[in-house]
Amino acid sequence: xxxxxxxxxxxxxxxxxxxxxxxxxxxxxxxxxxxxxxxxxxxxxxxxxxxxxxxxxxxxxxxxxxxxxxxxxxxxxxxxxxxxxxxxxxxxxxxxxxxxxxxxxxxxxxxxxxxxxxxxxxxxxxxxxxxxxxxxxxxxxxxxxxxxxxxxxxxxxxxxxxxxxxxxxxxxxxxxxxxxxxxxxxxxxxxxxxxxxxxxxxxxxxxxxxxxxxxxxxxxxxxxxxxxxxxxxxxxxxxxxxxxxxxxxxxxxxxxxxxxx
Numbered sequence: 001x002x003x004x005x006x007x008x009x010x011x012x013x014x015x016x017x018x019x020x021x022x023x024x025x026x027x028x029x030x031x032x033x034x035x036x037x038x039x040x041x042x043x044x045x046x047x048x049x050x051x052x053x054x055x056x057x058x059x060x061x062x063x064x065x066x067x068x069x070x071x072x073x074x075x076x077x078x079x080x081x082x083x084x085x086x087x088x089x090x091x092x093x094x095x096x097x098x099x100x101x102x103x104x105x106x107x108x109x110x111x112x113x114x115x116x117x118x119x120x121x122x123x124x125x126x127x128x129x130x131x132x133x134x135x136x137x138x139x140x141x142x143x144x145x146x147x148x149x150x151x152x153x154x155x156x157x158x159x160x161x162x163x164x165x166x167x168x169x170x171x172x173x174x175x176x177x178x179x180x181x182x183x184x185x186x187x188x189x190x191x192x193x194x195x196x197x198x199x200x201x202x203x204x205x206x207x208x209x210x211x212x213x214x215x216x217x218x219x220x221x222x223x224x225x226x227x228x229x230x231x232x233x234x235x236x237x238x239x240x241x242x243x244x245x246x247x248x249x250x251x252x253x254x255x256x257x258x259x260x261x
Contacts, residue, residue, distance in 0.1 A: 023071065031071055032064070035086055039063035042091050048225070050155055054103055059094045066093025104156055111149060112156045112249070114139075120253040129209050129250060147242055154245045204254040212247035215240060 023031070043059035070089035074082055118138050122130035130138070136146035205216055211233070218224045218232065230240045 028071055031082075032067060035067050035083075035090075036064075038083075038087065039067060039090055042087070043094065045223075045225075046091070046094055050098070051103065054098070054101070058097065062093045062097040063090040066090040069093065108153055108156060112153050115149070115153060115249050116253040116256070119250050120257065123250075123253075129207070132246075150242045150245045151238070153249075154241055200255060200258050201251070204251050204258075207254075208247055208250060212243050212250070215243045216247050216251075219244060 039060055043056055043063055047054060047056050047059055066089040067086055070082070070086040073089075074085055076082075078085075115135075118135060119130060122134060122138060126134070132143060132146060136143050139146060139149070141149065205213060208216065214233065215229055218229045219226070224232070226240045226244065227237045229235075230237045233240065235243075
């Protein structure tokens, strides 16, 4: 079981205060060494949803760069623990690398776009989330064909980070997701946007079908693997992966509709 590592180091927030925001080289090295297990954990968790051609070592390398960036830019005045900030920077660096690689074929992107559109249209028409049967019928597919389509598009299950970033400018930053969610409320406009996004996501998750909502909760909040969720819910890992894909498609559609309106 790939459990999230628990840091044995003290939180370095106070160290930044006491040293005027500057850490010596020995402390920086200790931080990098201490957070290496976290980098590996995030990389392994991310790679489990990616095609084989995306190398784990490349994600780890990007994550290390993200950690170094976090050490350089961490601002204790924002009242955020360094570990929390570092985690955002590490994952953000990995996702930036994935976007630059453009690892998703255009054909798959088109299928994802089509699925999001169908989910959105059916929900507006029905006033509730569409079932597999209804979605398959709208796509002119049988259930087996629909489930195969979900498997083909499951690697594209990340939230649209750039969409959220562009809606939430933060002064003195380039709009990174880490800074957005680390905002301490000193800028009313930024704080309002962050609160709005959190509310939109919370409402969108609440509106998911029960099994999909539970899958999202266990995966993102309890941090179980797809296999572990399957064992809890009594489904195969493949079936859980499909539930996750459907949930992400519904959420992406809801977020795009809300944040681009």
